[in-house]
Amino acid sequence: MSVVSRSVSRLVPSTIRTNSIVALQQKCYASTQKTDLKEVLRELVPKEQKRVAEFKAQNKDVSIGQVTVDMVYGGMRGIKGLVYETSVLDPNEGIRFRGKTITECQAELPKAKGGEEPLPEGLFWLLVTSQVPTQEQVEWVTREWNKRAAIPQHVVTMLNNFPAQLHPMSQLSAAITVLNLGSKFAKAYSDSVPKSKYWEYIYEDSMDVIAKLPTIAAIIYRNLYRNGTAVGAIDSEKDWSWNFATMLGYDNKQFVDLLRLYLTIHSDHEGGNVSAHTSHLVGSALSDPYLSLAAAMNGLAGPLHGLANQEVLIWITKLVEKIGDSPTDDQIKQYVQDTLKTSVVPGYGHAVLRKTDPRYTCQREFALKHLPNDKLFKIVSQLYTVVPKMLGELGKVKNPWPNVDAHSGVLLQHYGMKEMNFYTVLFGVSRALGVLSQMIWSRALGFPLERPKSLSTDGLIAFVAAQKKPATGAGTKA
Numbered sequence: 001m002s003v004v005s006r007s008v009s010r011l012v013p014s015t016i017r018t019n020s021i022v023a024l025q026q027k028c029y030a031s032t033q034k035t036d037l038k039e040v041l042r043e044l045v046p047k048e049q050k051r052v053a054e055f056k057a058q059n060k061d062v063s064i065g066q067v068t069v070d071m072v073y074g075g076m077r078g079i080k081g082l083v084y085e086t087s088v089l090d091p092n093e094g095i096r097f098r099g100k101t102i103t104e105c106q107a108e109l110p111k112a113k114g115g116e117e118p119l120p121e122g123l124f125w126l127l128v129t130s131q132v133p134t135q136e137q138v139e140w141v142t143r144e145w146n147k148r149a150a151i152p153q154h155v156v157t158m159l160n161n162f163p164a165q166l167h168p169m170s171q172l173s174a175a176i177t178v179l180n181l182g183s184k185f186a187k188a189y190s191d192s193v194p195k196s197k198y199w200e201y202i203y204e205d206s207m208d209v210i211a212k213l214p215t216i217a218a219i220i221y222r223n224l225y226r227n228g229t230a231v232g233a234i235d236s237e238k239d240w241s242w243n244f245a246t247m248l249g250y251d252n253k254q255f256v257d258l259l260r261l262y263l264t265i266h267s268d269h270e271g272g273n274v275s276a277h278t279s280h281l282v283g284s285a286l287s288d289p290y291l292s293l294a295a296a297m298n299g300l301a302g303p304l305h306g307l308a309n310q311e312v313l314i315w316i317t318k319l320v321e322k323i324g325d326s327p328t329d330d331q332i333k334q335y336v337q338d339t340l341k342t343s344v345v346p347g348y349g350h351a352v353l354r355k356t357d358p359r360y361t362c363q364r365e366f367a368l369k370h371l372p373n374d375k376l377f378k379i380v381s382q383l384y385t386v387v388p389k390m391l392g393e394l395g396k397v398k399n400p401w402p403n404v405d406a407h408s409g410v411l412l413q414h415y416g417m418k419e420m421n422f423y424t425v426l427f428g429v430s431r432a433l434g435v436l437s438q439m440i441w442s443r444a445l446g447f448p449l450e451r452p453k454s455l456s457t458d459g460l461i462a463f464v465a466a467q468k469k470p471a472t473g474a475g476t477k478a
Helices: 003-009 021-028 037-059 069-073 102-108 120-129 135-147 153-160 168-182 184-190 195-225 240-248 253-265 274-284 289-300 308-323 329-340 358-370 375-394 405-414 420-444 457-468
Strands: 087-090 094-097
Touching (some): 037 120, 120 240, 135 240, 153 195, 168 195, 195 240, 240 253, 308 375, 308 405, 405 420
Antiparallel strands (some): 087 094
């Protein structure tokens, strides 16, 4: 249960207490049949502003945790110091999008005609409103994004002139930054728009950049891996993922559905991860969504964040080179043992989760249904049966189970996307849904400039020494 959820539970009758703050929101705010997302937000924002203001007023002095020296030196791991509304990561249940598990999202969110996986448009509506959208509402988002998808010519020219050696993520970040020229929030801020209106312009910029990301990503892909061939035009009748897949050059219906699933499950992972926190931090300076998202993409490009699925695939590729594509369990075990002598098994373990990542599970289910005989998938399945037990026997691993990155690369490889450097771009397109949903609410709720206090090691040593020093007099403070 999140800190905010626990705090709110003290304020409401036991009959409506819940493990999820989102469930409380849904009790308070009935779903609407309106299809214009901004109009829905106009109704939700004042209600949420009032709820948060009342909560803060009544609980401003309540302590929500303790910070240790180990946390400070450990990358602030586990410090409760950030409000992030759109998703919460539970150690046992995995990610919840506005209170919904991955399985619930797959079951409840609208799907494309003939598709089996949830549409990212529906996930975005859920993240922004905390309400499961209707089919009509999702179709409205699709039409809206298709209308906003055009890329300014100067951005296209810039992308076409990047050197082929420039990493796809660097190109994505640069293109998003340059789109800032058309920021509606930046213009409104320079025109002294009142703070109460900030969220409306953040919303407009967020919708614009999300709409343009598939085309930008597709241009990068085509330039690098398809000899600069044209991406084609947006089909106004098709959904966001379908257009993305087509512009990339893939027309396999299963791949389109895989992309819908991929873009949904990678969208958000609460606020403490590097990309989400970066966008939150940069946005708190009132940088517009383009600048904030570009900063998030630079964080996502790091090898300890968005490159993990690529590292998994490289490791599996080396496994195949060494012991073949039909290894025995004993051969797998030996390969894992050899790996553990010098490093870790990529794709296994998680900083928060203490069970198999539900995002891994849903990808596994997709593979079992559509590509059960794929040789790399069979190896992934073998690893699933072998690695957790081996890591558990070491006695040092808190979570020996696979995470989302242990599976996604193999699925993309199966459908012909073998360019591993591009995988993080797909991740980035997806992550925009989550971080920009939160940014709308950050400005709607008036979150201030983020500015934590830092200490030097000398200062921390002195502070700890003072805390340990026994009291010397009756009136001495600890």
